[in-house]
Amino acid sequence: MLNWDFWQKTVKLFEKSSNITYKFYKAGPSVFRISFHGLENIENFTKAINHLEIKEEDGLFDFNILVSDLVNGEIMLPEPSWSWEEDVDEKGFIASEDKTLLKGRFLGWQNTFYLLNLEQKTGIYWTKNNREIPEWERSFPFRDIFHQFWSFNSDLLILHAAAVGTKEGGLLLTGKGGSGKSTAALACLNSNLKYAGDDLVLVDVAKAKIYSLYNVAKLENHQLLMFPHLRNHIYNEQALPNQKAQLFLFDHFKELLIKEMPLKGIAVTKYSHEVYTSYELSTEAEGLKALAPSTICLLQENQKHIGAIVEVCRKFPVYKLLTGTELQTIPNLIEELIQKLNPSTL
Numbered sequence: 001m002l003n004w005d006f007w008q009k010t011v012k013l014f015e016k017s018s019n020i021t022y023k024f025y026k027a028g029p030s031v032f033r034i035s036f037h038g039l040e041n042i043e044n045f046t047k048a049i050n051h052l053e054i055k056e057e058d059g060l061f062d063f064n065i066l067v068s069d070l071v072n073g074e075i076m077l078p079e080p081s082w083s084w085e086e087d088v089d090e091k092g093f094i095a096s097e098d099k100t101l102l103k104g105r106f107l108g109w110q111n112t113f114y115l116l117n118l119e120q121k122t123g124i125y126w127t128k129n130n131r132e133i134p135e136w137e138r139s140f141p142f143r144d145i146f147h148q149f150w151s152f153n154s155d156l157l158i159l160h161a162a163a164v165g166t167k168e169g170g171l172l173l174t175g176k177g178g179s180g181k182s183t184a185a186l187a188c189l190n191s192n193l194k195y196a197g198d199d200l201v202l203v204d205v206a207k208a209k210i211y212s213l214y215n216v217a218k219l220e221n222h223q224l225l226m227f228p229h230l231r232n233h234i235y236n237e238q239a240l241p242n243q244k245a246q247l248f249l250f251d252h253f254k255e256l257l258i259k260e261m262p263l264k265g266i267a268v269t270k271y272s273h274e275v276y277t278s279y280e281l282s283t284e285a286e287g288l289k290a291l292a293p294s295t296i297c298l299l300q301e302n303q304k305h306i307g308a309i310v311e312v313c314r315k316f317p318v319y320k321l322l323t324g325t326e327l328q329t330i331p332n333l334i335e336e337l338i339q340k341l342n343p344s345t346l
Helices: 002-015 044-050 135-140 142-154 183-189 222-227 226-233 283-298 302-316 329-341
Strands: 020-025 030-039 061-070 102-107 112-117 122-127 155-158 160-164 171-176 194-197 202-204 209-212 218-220 245-246 259-272 277-281 319-325
Touching: 002 102, 002 122, 002 171, 030 135, 030 183, 044 112, 044 135, 044 245, 061 222, 061 277, 102 122, 102 218, 112 142, 112 302, 122 142, 135 183, 135 329, 142 155, 142 283, 155 245, 155 259, 155 283, 155 302, 160 183, 160 329, 171 183, 171 329, 183 194, 183 222, 183 259, 183 319, 183 329, 194 202, 194 209, 222 226, 222 245, 259 283, 277 329, 283 319, 302 329, 319 329
Parallel strands: 030 061, 061 122, 171 259, 259 319
Antiparallel strands: 020 030, 102 112, 112 122, 155 202, 160 171, 160 194, 202 209, 209 259, 218 245, 277 319
């Protein structure tokens, strides 16, 4: 199984690297130092989090992530301390001699491996070739490492949801695939509302806060037709139509981004097939049904994560957002709902 000796050997390999680029990011209340070892082209790791980058002032950070690969960084991992047949489950998680503090996972279909030492607050991300990371991984880098760090020692929770709003308050937008969550978030780009994310966001349940994690907007082919003014800003044009189009808002519309806002409620999106958008009060159960399955699937979590999501749906009001074909009515209704939930803004 995964042991501390393997961890120490791996760290020593990274320490031998001479060409290291350090970057600092603040996600929510946490500062991450990410060191890229022997890698020159790091856009696959940084484009989605560029809006969170901060200047190094005192060198202090909450968590350290070491990043490299075999082809460019020339780091070859040590011989495994585990049995591939007996110690690795179907999701790639590796049995560890310390289940609480030492974690590892191998994503075979990506040739990617990550390790976490939660006692030393350090993570390792290694892949065979960082230039061959799948398209979708560019849109939410380090999500597993972020998730493991925050779920270990804080009330912070990553959720599969979009989030829009203002400094006075924001909504989580959620719903099953094809329900209009991303369309609703994209419609808000042409409004008074700011954009915190359309796929994964960070939530502090105790403090009722939404934090932005990734500045990417992802569009299906039909959404490119709905928002033609965004077409010229698509980053991965060559990957279409097999992959979703990726628009990195920090590159083109940084003024539309918001890094944090008060959490006021949850909106479960659904196409109404009407012209105008409307909303109605929903239930905790509907919010849970929309948020939990996709979040757990994306983060490869188990049942314990549901408890935290239940708390979100219990603490904040849940609404149905019945989106209409007139796109501008979507942000108008969301803004109206936020004002209703935050009377001080009226």
